Amino acid sequence: MSTVPPPNGASATGAGRRGPGDGARRDRRWQALAVCLVAGFMTLLDVSIVNVALPSVRSSLRMSDSGLQWVLSGYALAFGLALVPAGRLGDARSRRAVFMAGLALFTAASAVAGAAQSEAWLVSARLVQGAAGGVLVPQVSGFIQQLFRGAERGRAFGLLGATIGISTAVGPLLGGLLIQLFGAQQGWRWVFYVNLPIGFVALPVAYRLLPAPAPAPVPVPKSAARAGRDFDPVGLLLLGGGTLLLMLPFVQQTWHGDTKWLLLPAAALLLAAFVGWERRYGRHREPVVRMSLFHARSYSLGVLLSLVYFAGFTAVFFIFSLYLQSGQHYSALLAGLSITPFALGSGAAAAVGGRVVHRFGRPLVTAGLALVVLGLAGAALAVHLWSGRLVGWATVVPLLVAGVGSGLVIAPNQTLTLSEVPVATAGSAGGVLQTAQRIGSAVGIAAVGSVFFSRIAADHDDWGGAFQRGLALAIGFVVLALLVALADALRLRRRAG
Template sequence: MTADSGEGSGAGSGVVSDRRRWIALAIVMTASFMDLVDVTIVNIAIPSIQEDTGASFSAVQWVTGGYALAFAIGLITGGRLGDIYGRKRLFLIGIGGFTVASALCGLATGAEMLVATRILQGGTAALMVPQVLSIIHASFPAEERGKVFGLFGAVVGLGAVSGPLIGALLTEWDLFGLAWRPIFLINLPVGIAGLLLGRAFIGESRAEKALKLDLVGVLLASVGLLMLLYPLTHGREAGWPLWGHLSMAGSLPVFALFVAYEKVKTRRDGSPLVELSLFRVKSFAAGIGVQLTFGVVTGIFFLVWTLYMQIGLGWSPLKAGTTGIPFSIAVSVAAGLSVQQLVPRFGRKVLQAGALVMAVGALTYIWEADRYGTAITSWQMALPLVVMGLGMGLIVAPITDAVLAEVPREHAGSASGLINTVNQLGTALGLGLVSVAFFGAMDDVVAPEAVGTAFGGAFVHAMWWVVAVLAAVFLLMFALPRRKAAVATGTSSASSADEPEREQEQEPVLV
């Protein structure tokens, strides 16, 4: 084992270690892309899954919601396990388990097995995903992280919108007569390659001081998240029963108990599941708030957009999937520009501009949906989608850097898990609000001939919700640091002197 310090090891060694870092980055970003695609790829294939397995609507809800629940509940724990046992080790366990779970999903003989394997897939993703940001944070010095998180933001945007397109293509091609199954089986070669290359190129890193797994914290966080997310995911299907409201209300005292216990755990042995001290870092606390609210935006938009096109307009999965291509391209382009060129010059104004641009795109979409009704075409949707995509790209890349930049490296895993959990929580909140923002704008029973008009009107209603939440995102961004430079370096006048020492102490080890 050699330390990847690049100091006192010769020029040649430095070049090799630099190349290995960038190869490792490509590996973890590919894994992240695989996870992001898997979150959205299933929605487009639901009719095929129902036809092949005879799955009930409730089972289909579990196929999509079970993954999200297992993913959200396990994220914080997965991040802390990486801190304790090594981020490379947990990443490899996660990607290996994710690959096996994907194979089992593709080979599922019925709806029950598919639900169970999707939950397993979400749980293994919770081990893999937090390590991605942690490995980036531990492998790249502060001055390089802006560029790296720009790339990461582009991958996030591309992955979020590519899922429906990839799912549409694989489902309509019906490869080898397998119908929907290739949407899961496609993960096998990617996962195996990531496992083998990850062993060779990813550097190991872990928390500097010895930590212990906070089992009581894991239990409290899991119970609280389950009490909140389960009713949000399945409440509408059950008719928003009383138990759902009681469960969501009951999650608040559970979270309060979790916070109290974490304070005790911190004083006792310094190994809490969540480092509450992170919230004293202004960039982290503000960024978490922005990500939670922005997650609500994406949760509402992507679901109602899919329902509007496939059910309201009657478009095929392929047509709906290809309609999102301009959005995907715009997100990727804006994500790269925002971090590398715009944010260093204009600071948080870029993120705020992103929220305003997205709102303009949503307002344009509202105008077009009202004007053209069910006769709207894909090319007419291109303008609002490009505008919304540009706005999203200005947010998704720099916000990650802003949240993590000042986080001590020994807590990178815990912070990354919390970031991803907050994203999932925001998305779940958005999905829960769809019942009000979208379905609440329609009658309970809609005549077949009126479906297009009803869904179009509901889409417009939901988009007004998107605009309102984006306005809240814009206002919350005033709590972010003004200048990107202060965030990117991860230092302030009080901490700059400590940075070189921390960089040297926490340098990851390459095998």
């Protein structure tokens, strides 16, 4: 196994011997990871924090339903489109430079969004924010692959999984708290302004701690150097177009009628063309995504499991927040507090799961999925039995159980999925994984939201029934992910026996 250069190009100590600076170099790696996680937390938080601010945004800027939809979906769409190209760019050039560019752009876009004076202004800023987040996030998994090995890599991915879980669940709480502090008319602006001090502090620290590209130890042939810097423009266009057509029908909920679903077969054709092109292009040059990655069962299975799980996992917070605020008349702050048990369970379990994933492997993910199903079913039962102020208390234990299960899914699955990925392609491989997560989230929110709103349209007072029906579909997605994990576990058991 090759040694990984520590940050800023310092020489690594050889295997089997320790130098006086080894402890400091190890600490520096974890400090570098902390910077990555803080920045990643900020970008992922913006996926969910805006949910509770939408009523204030509508009132302040007199936004249309379409504009509100694009404040949410535009961010997700731009985020998903940027992930794989940005991961490839970081692999080929400099992960530190790409990370810092994404962080700087995200911080600037947050300032512009907070100062928005019109619908078009805010939507445009959110599109730039989403693209910047998509540039930054794949560098994080790339750095983890680069800086850590073995059990330490599992621990690092555990912390990343905790970051993903907590950022998704704590967003409504933080958004509600900011609106409570600064008022309904101005509080929504602080949902964006809160990113500014984080960005200003993280940028110089990232430059100091994150590793610069290591110089090549031997002269590199011109053909190899050209391949490493080739960004495969045809592949980028095919992938970008296919991803856009795939996500657009799900994120654009204000496009009524069935014609939007015609985009899905067009997306399938573009993505099929992308796969064919990458296989041909990869024979002689460096493609956007090496199709050989999917030959590793750990990678292909992990990407599929992430796509299906995120369809159920993300949608829960969307409908639960609506149920509490619109149906049970909770404030934004109380609604956020009601989701906190999930965040606490997810964060704690993800850190533990990252440490033990190398001991238990895929069965750990399977157990986590079973806990998520159990917890969400318990939440559905609690909503069936209680309502009003009691429902927030009744769902504490079920959401805590579901959160613990989620923590045992996200981080361990990410570790296992990327375990056989070469460091040189870690950014693009991580970008594909996270694109699957974003597509899954878009599909899940659209499908679960459709079930939820159709029930409300039929009976304006049946918020509990709407939540239970939407949650049943979300549980179905998680059960599907559980079946994928069980099928793999049975295959491994047969092969071992």
